[in-house]
Amino acid sequence: QVRLVESGGGLVQPGGSLRLSCAASGFRFSNYAMRWYRQAPGKERELVASITNSGSRTNYADSVKGRFTISRDNAKNTVYLQMNSLKPEDTAVYYCNAHLWWGQGTQVTVSS
Numbered sequence: 673q674v675r676l677v678e679s680g681g682g683l684v685q686p687g688g689s690l691r692l693s694c695a696a697s698g699f700r701f702s703n704y705a706m707r708w709y710r711q712a713p714g715k716e717r718e719l720v721a722s723i724t725n726s727g728s729r730t731n732y733a734d735s736v737k738g739r740f741t742i743s744r745d746n747a748k749n750t751v752y753l754q755m756n757s758l759k760p761e762d763t764a765v766y767y768c769n770a771h772l773w774w775g776q777g778t779q780v781t782v783s784s
Contacts, residue, residue: 674697674773675697676694676695676770676773676775677694677695678694678767678775679694679695681766681778683781683783684758684780684781685782686758686782689754689758691752691753691755692708692752693752694753694768696749696751699771699773701746702725702726704770704771705725706725706742706744706768707719707769708751708766708767710762710765711767712761717767720733721740721742727744730742740754753766755780762780762782765779765780766779
């Protein structure tokens with residue numbers, strides 16, 4: 673069956689960095705665009721970043737442009753989200769998505 677397993681979340685101080693990973697299985701990873709979403713308490717889930725199946729094109733929410741970088745390794749069936757210059761407003765559960773499939777999420781908390 674399809675599985676998306678996120679990892680790499682945690683507690684970080686403002687200005688710090690984290691790298692999220694999402695390991696995919698159960699489908700042909702290299703055929704699908706991948707996305708990272710996030711959901712903060714009391715807010716709707718929002719799209720953070722996306723990457724095409726080949727990795728040739730990426731898109732970002734305005735709130736993270738210049739700070740976050742999405743990438744993928746099709747040989748490892750893994751998508752990454754490098755998050756730099758983190759802010760308290762980046763605090764959320766981060767989810768990996770492909771097509772109609774979702775991971776369980778990983779908590780990112782930015783706080784001093």
